[in-house]
Amino acid sequence: MLKTPIARGVALATLGATLAIPTMAQAAFIEDTKAGLELRNFYFNRDFREVANTENSKAEEWAQGFLLRVESGYTEGTVGFGVDALGLLGVKLDSGGGRTGSGLLPADGDGSADDYSMLGLAAKAKVSETVLKVGTLQLKNMAISSSDSRLLPQTFQGAQIVSKEIQGLTLDAGYLNRANHRNSSNNEGLAYGGKGNRREGTNAAGNPVLLDNAAITEDADDFFFAGGSYKLTNDLTAAYYYSELENIYKQHSTNLVHILPLGDNQSLKTDLRYARSKDDGSSIVDNKALGAMVTYSISGHGFGLGYQKMSGDTGFAYVGEVTDPFLVNYVQINDFALQDMKSWQARYDFNFASVGIPGLTFMTRYITGDNVERGFGQSEGKIWERDMDIGYTFQEGALKNLNVKWRNATARGNVAAGNNIDENRLIVSYTIPLM
Template sequence: MTQSPLARAVALAALGTCLTLPSLAQAEFIKDSKATLEARNFYFNRDFRQDGASQAKREEWAQGFILRADSGYTEGTFGFGLDAIGMLGFKLDSGGGTANTDLLVPDRSGGSQDYSSDLAVAAKAKVSKTTLRVGSMQFKNMAIASSDSRLTPQVFKGGQLISQEIDGLTLDGGYVREVNNRNSGDFEDLSMTTGGRRGISVTGGSTTDAFTFLGGTYKLTQNLTGAYYYSNLEDLYKQNSFNLVHILPLADKQTLKTDLRYARSTDDGRSNVDNKALGAMITYGIEGHSFGLGYQKMSGNTGFAYLATSTDPFLVNYVQISDFANKDEQSWQARYDFNFASIGIPGLTFMTRYLTGDNVDRGAAASEGKEWERNSELMYVFQPEFIE
């Protein structure tokens, strides 16, 4: 089979090979193309020890591959290009009754499929410092953030316009109509997270095919950045989100970072959403060490509203399992990070944290709800200089 120059370039880049294509140097579409191949070997084990659990354990092992290929832009005033995400997942182990880890696509018997594949493609156009993307893609902003905490990432179908024409200002707007979740091979309509003790109810249908957002970030000073986003999940909720991040240099290799977040969520016709979410995270860094304290408070008639399923909400106390965003809940977080690059081991990091939440409204006949969570993570990213 004869391959085109673009196909050869993408294939070589995916294997981590540095490319020089002199014969194609004048074609920006080719010259600025890049591709990466990520391999994920994922073992997941969750043990449900509480009484009355419908499933005692979720345990699966899987291998995944994610190829990300981004082209450059064609030459001219208006440049055009393509971005693609190719995803493959293979089941290595999954026993009877231990599925539903979100690593793999479910089958009709209640287990998981042996393998799955998917392709997300988005067309893009650029003029000056403004870019339009239309198709299937990931998002990462205050209003919508694709989950990437399992074998393959969550992707959405829609469009996004990003403009950086003014120094220090990034404007961001978009429209989303469908989601392909991290354990699915099909696109489906959008819905809202309503689980836990959120107190959120929906009438007249729980799905919609329209989510819009508009906002941006602005660098107010060298050390202070502000952001605002408006978002609307049609017929379900409207949300105004604010963020201020300040980084204060204290001394040599010492900083104090303050991250303040506030969101006001209201209903949009078919729900009872009414929430104010306040969060703050203060982190002191010294050389490779980071010490963080976080506080989060929910108020209003319901808990926090955001896109389902498993989309990452913009909350300081959203962690591995819980988001600590139930009705009236207040929560605290203590966190420690260490970057081993500070002692000569680049790519190796360690994190541990503990969170506790209380004052959850469980109804008039019940006492206040409480929850806690602790996480630890040791991670190594292989460095390019060590790869043959």
């Protein structure tokens, strides 16, 4: 780490020095501070294959992101105090009329904004192995997960407490009431992001059809979650979370992960997931989501098979906007979480370090889903998607630690307008350690 006086000054200015803390108490606060600046360059191209059903024939934008992360140490004493800071800046490099909507940049009239920014702070306190944070949070658990698949990450406002007092047991609970989305500078109220049901209706000719009733307009002021994970054995981990989006849904999520060592650089990983979602007073949410993923790994190769099934009166329930749902078949474009949908996944990974090329990785997968009712006289609803990721992190030289990733996806379906998409993403990122 580069611990220069300038870097320390930047970090302390961002955090806000607490002059009331005695010098000795400040020692760990300063010395344990970590700071880094990530430079993220992002090109996004999504080609809509059904031009008549979309406002734009494609979404194509290029932007530069700056992500400053500062995590202070803790003051000395039984209760240690600290502050974390997150500074985000996105700058438009290329966009234009008819090409917006990539999720990289916020809308600005008929185009995209030239830049946008956000500063988030979180106060934290630590007692033994228990940490409480209040303020700007990035979360990743079964109940809610901040999306980081565009230029800048999604963040939330609220509080979270994580405790690891017992070996192998992690307890996690929190409360959220605002969200700053991936292409926004403003914290907004929470909303529903999951799938609704399909109800009977009629078309212009008076013939019966099924109408999409996914939209839930009820605002949610609060989101609560509580749960944790426990390592039952060295190879088996169990997890459970309860979550509630006020007035919209209540959810129980369970997860069981088992890794069976097979010797000679081989293992078999089994990931089982089940979630039960119900309405919370003013919605139609009713969903049971079952998922399973089995992955066989051998000498850099990974072969995976997945299955996901939705049942109940609606699709899967999760917080909007564009949070990452805890689903086996949540992939680059689709989540395969429509009402009654069944989907299968085949996946292959390869780490080239096993053949003497460290830093180079490859992934490809194919997901197909069906059993979606489209309405009277219409064929069964189906969607398929094929993804491919190639990434390389430079290992030495002037470009050491520079990461380059190309993500490609093709999706086709007949469920709704916009199912037919070709997409490419090129991401170049580099993190500069400041402290």
